[in-house]
Amino acid sequence: MLNEIVMDIKDVSHSFGKGPKRNRVLHNINLKIREGQIVSVVGPSGCGKSVLLRAILGTHPPEQGQIVVYSGLQNEIANLRLKPDRNIGIVYQRYSLFPFLTAIENVAFGLMLDQTGILGRLFHPWKWRKMRKGHFAQAAELLEKLKLKEAMHRYPSQLSGGMCQRVAIAQALIMKPRILLLDEPFGALDEATRAELQDLVLRLYIENTSARQKKQKPPYTIMIVTHELNEAIRVGDRVIGLSMYWNWRQEIQSFPGTTIVYDKSAPVFLPEEPVDYSKLQEQKDEIAKAVFDPAYCQDRDEFRKFWVEQQINTTTIL
Amino acid sequence: MIGPSLKPVPRIMIMAASVMIIILGYTYLAHKQHIKNPKDKTIPTWVQLKEGVEKIFEKNKRSGERWIVVDAQASARRLFLGLLWGIAGAVAVGLAIGCFPVMEAVFAPSLAILAKLPPTAALALFFVMLGTGTSMFVGIIVVGILPVLAQSIYLAIKDVPRELIDKATTLGASRPELVWNVIVFHVLPQIINAIRLQIGPALVYLIAAEYATAHIGFGYRLRLQARLVNMDVVYPYLAILIIFGFLMDGVLKYAMNRLCRWYEYEGR
Numbered sequence: 001m002l003n004e005i006v007m008d009i010k011d012v013s014h015s016f017g018k019g020p021k022r023n024r025v026l027h028n029i030n031l032k033i034r035e036g037q038i039v040s041v042v043g044p045s046g047c048g049k050s051v052l053l054r055a056i057l058g059t060h061p062p063e064q065g066q067i068v069v070y071s072g073l074q075n076e077i078a079n080l081r082l083k084p085d086r087n088i089g090i091v092y093q094r095y096s097l098f099p100f101l102t103a104i105e106n107v108a109f110g111l112m113l114d115q116t117g118i119l120g121r122l123f124h125p126w127k128w129r130k131m132r133k134g135h136f137a138q139a140a141e142l143l144e145k146l147k148l149k150e151a152m153h154r155y156p157s158q159l160s161g162g163m164c165q166r167v168a169i170a171q172a173l174i175m176k177p178r179i180l181l182l183d184e185p186f187g188a189l190d191e192a193t194r195a196e197l198q199d200l201v202l203r204l205y206i207e208n209t210s211a212r213q214k215k216q217k218p219p220y221t222i223m224i225v226t227h228e229l230n231e232a233i234r235v236g237d238r239v240i241g242l243s244m245y246w247n248w249r250q251e252i253q254s255f256p257g258t259t260i261v262y263d264k265s266a267p268v269f270l271p272e273e274p275v276d277y278s279k280l281q282e283q284k285d286e287i288a289k290a291v292f293d294p295a296y297c298q299d300r301d302e303f304r305k306f307w308v309e310q311q312i313n314t315t316t317i318l
Numbered sequence: 319m320i321g322p323s324l325k326p327v328p329r330i331m332i333m334a335a336s337v338m339i340i341i342l343g344y345t346y347l348a349h350k351q352h353i354k355n356p357k358d359k360t361i362p363t364w365v366q367l368k369e370g371v372e373k374i375f376e377k378n379k380r381s382g383e384r385w386i387v388v389d390a391q392a393s394a395r396r397l398f399l400g401l402l403w404g405i406a407g408a409v410a411v412g413l414a415i416g417c418f419p420v421m422e423a424v425f426a427p428s429l430a431i432l433a434k435l436p437p438t439a440a441l442a443l444f445f446v447m448l449g450t451g452t453s454m455f456v457g458i459i460v461v462g463i464l465p466v467l468a469q470s471i472y473l474a475i476k477d478v479p480r481e482l483i484d485k486a487t488t489l490g491a492s493r494p495e496l497v498w499n500v501i502v503f504h505v506l507p508q509i510i511n512a513i514r515l516q517i518g519p520a521l522v523y524l525i526a527a528e529y530a531t532a533h534i535g536f537g538y539r540l541r542l543q544a545r546l547v548n549m550d551v552v553y554p555y556l557a558i559l560i561i562f563g564f565l566m567d568g569v570l571k572y573a574m575n576r577l578c579r580w581y582e583y584e585g586r
Contacts, residue, residue, distance in 0.1 A: 059484050084487040095481040100503045100580045109499075110489035118494050157584040175489060 005070055006178050006221045007033045007056070012065035013257060014051055025051050026062070027248075027257035031240065032307075033179065036208040036218025038201065040236030040266070041225045044292055047242050048258040049225050053183055056223070058084045069178055086114060089172030089180040093187045096168035097156040103167045104152040107139035108132075110175045142170045146200065162193035166200065173204075173220070182224040186231065194231070199271040201235050206270060229284045233266045234275065238306055239283070241291035246300040262290045263304040362550040370550030385539060386558075392535040396452055397524050400459025404520070405513055408464045412471025412509075417497050426472070433465035438526045450531045455524055462523040463516040470515075474508035475501055507581040510574045517566045521559060 009031040015024040025048040033039055043049050054060040056067055061083075069087045084090075097106050112121075112135060121128045143152055146166045156164050165185055172180050182201075186194040201222065208218035226232050232239050241262025248256055266283060269275045289296050290303045324332070348361045362370065374386045411429065414421035437444075437458045444461075448454040478501055486500045528537025536555060543551040575582065 057484060057488070059480075084484050086488055086490040088488055090485055090488050092481045092485070095479040096485070098482060098486075098500065098504070099584065100506075100578070109486075113486065113492075113495055113499070114490035117492065118498060155580040155583050157580065171489070177488070 004035050005032050006035050006037075007031075007223075008066075008068045008070070009056070010066045010068065012052075012055060012062040012067060014048070014055065014060075014063045015257065024255055024257035026055075027259045029065070029242075029260055031260065031263075033221060033223065035221055036212065037238055038205055038208075038220075038222045038224065038236050038268075039238045039240055040232035041223060041240045041242060042227065042229060042232045042262075042287060042291060043242035043258065044244070045227070047244055049242055050183070052242065053181055053223075053225055056179075057088055057090055057181060071178060086110070086175055087178045089175055089177035091165065091168045091172055091180070091182045091185045093184045096185075097164055097171070099156050102153050102155055103148060103159065103163075104136060104139050104143060106156070106167055107143060107170045107174055108135040110171060111135040111138065114175065138174060139170070142174055143167070146170050160193070161189050162197060165189065165197055169197075169200065176219070179221045179223060182222060182226075184226055185224070187227070198231060198235050202268065202271050205237065205268060229287055230280065232287070233280055233283050234269055236266050237268050239264060239266045239287060241287055241303070243291045245291070245294045245297055247297045259300055261298070261300045261303060262287055263306040265306055265309055359547050359549055362553065366550040367553060370548070371554045373551055374554055388534055389536050389539050389555075390558075392532070393524060393528065393537070396455035396528075396535065397459065397520060399452065399456045400524065401463070401517075401520055403456060404460040404463040404516075405467065407460060408467035408471060409509065411464070412468040413475070413497060413502070415468070416472045416475025416505075417501060422472075425468075429465045429468055429472075432461065433469055435461070437462040437523050441527060441530055444527070445531065454531070455527050458523045458527045459520050463520050466519075467512050467516055470512035471505060471509055474505040474512075478504050507574060507578040510570055510578070514567055514570045517563060517570075521563065525559075 009029050012026055012029040013024075014026040015022050017023050029052065041049055041052070051060070055062045058067075061067075071087065097103075098109060101109060112132070115135075116128060116131060140149075140152060143149060146169070148163060148166055148170070151159055151163055151167075156167070159167065168185070169180075169182075186197050189197065201224070204220040204222065208220055211218045224232070224235060226235075239262065240260055242258050243261045244255070244258045246259060246261050248259075264283070264286075267276065267279050269280075286303070290298065344361075345364070348363045351358045351361045352363060359366070375384055377384055411425055415425045415429070416422075440461075441458070444454050444458050448457045482500060482504070483496060486496055491499065524535075525537040525540065528535040529541045530537075532538040536559065540552055540555055543549075543555070
């Protein structure tokens with residue numbers, strides 16, 4: 001059976017410092033992400049969203065537990081996240097692009113790094129030039145799809161914030177990563193540009209849906225970290241809530257760290273579809289209570305119903 | 319800068335006026351000095367300066383050589399070799415300590431010590447270790463510029479956002495590619511700027527060393543002519559050094575414009 005799980009986070013806990021200054025950040029995070037899902041991660045400031053993201057990326061591997069990324073092949077050996085590699089793409093809020101490359105060069109950069117080496121480029125210049133043409137053609141096609149044809153030959157400093165983020169998404173997508181991480185990607189943008197980029201992510205969701213209808217693998221799996229609840233619900237088809245407000249006192253003596261307290265599917269409002277604000281508000285209120293309300297310290301399984309809602313036993317999809 | 323930038327025409331006019339003030343000031347001083355002492359050589363008149371320039375370009379009757387040609391050849395060779403080794407060494411060491419923690423631990427302390435050493439104060443050390451040939455002049459320039467330049471490159475690398483390194487790794491970059499395709503390209507403008515700032519000190523070290531030990535070169539000629547109070551020769555030599563400095567700066571500015579166009583667009 002083919003592996004439908006793209007990423008499996010198993011019992012991940014993390015803390016900083018030692019002794020009395022030890023700061024517990026993450027506690028017993030367990031999360032399976034299936035191919036084609038667009039998962040929004042929300043949580044209060046300082047709850048450890050970025051720590052989890054860095055652990056997934058591989059720059060700061062977790063103290064305990066494992067994060068595994070599957071390539072989707074049969075009988076594969078899982079790829080343990082110990083350092084960043086091309087299985088995972090990332091788009092940051094800032095520093096998303098290489099300032100010394102134009103938009104098209106930024107997008108083609110990954111293809112160059114992935115398919116050639118320094119020595120190959122140096123000693124086989126003709127072959128490299130031919131390949132480079134192909135890389136630029138692919139990058140141009142993708143940029144055109146993202147409505148950036150006019151901006152192809154501009155440097156990041158000559159682009160608007162929204163254009164930069166679109167180029168950054170193209171740069172990550174061209175590598176066909178197993179999972180794309182978006183770290184508050186639209187946080188620094190104005191409302192209109194933010195909506196435009198949310199639509200861009202939703203168009204990727206549409207491509208996933210049509211691939212599923214054709215019995216093909218959905219091409220895009222995305223995890224988006226955001227502090228905007230509307231964005232989390234509108235863009236994601238699944239919302240994960242990380243919070244330090246949960247009834248840890250029943251289990252443990254001292255605060256063990258943030259954990260997942262919310263995991264449910266979310267309604268997806270496609271770009272041309274009208275948004276059902278009542279549905280959106282209902283879930284927003286639920287997340288606000290479960291994730292952001294210090295007074296509401298619930299059993300951490302109370303809102304973790306995603307797989308139950310989907311009527312899927314997680315052990316059977318592996 | 320505070321306030322709007324000047325338009326080109328007023329800017330050029332102000333710049334020309336500031337140069338004119340210097341020229342007029344000098345003319346007035348020379349004139350005043352020559353009223354006191356018509357044979358004065360400390361502040362030569364424009365006519366004396368013209369004679370000095372002619373002396374510099376005149377063929378020596380005995381050797382058949384022109385001062386300017388032999389001095390320029392000797393000094394340029396020493397400066398070129400000093401800059402070449404100094405810049406190459408600084409780039410290699412700066413990149414190594416900026417990119418690799420082990421290299422940082424090995425080289426950073428010795429660089430910090432060397433950067434505090436004024437090379438002109440250690441001239442005696444260079445005589446003993448390198449003799450009085452070309453290698454001594456090259457050595458003093460290298461020791462003078464390498465630590466500062468390497469430290470500038472090291473600090474520039476420290477400023478490369480961590481996110482860009484991580485991002486390049488997610489795109490499949492190997493370690494050498496991270497160094498060459500990300501870090502070198504990112505810090506190239508800072509490297510060029512740091513080299514521009516080191517041209518002046520390199521000239522200072524060279525002239526100081528030539529002043530003390532050379533038998534040929536700009537520093538030697540300046541020492542000789544200054545002793546004889548032949549300021550009509552000294553001033554043109556200084557003017558040539560200034561012009562040379564501007565030329566070097568211009569070449570590096572041109573290189574910056576060609577190689578780092580993105581840096582200009584960022585308005586830096």
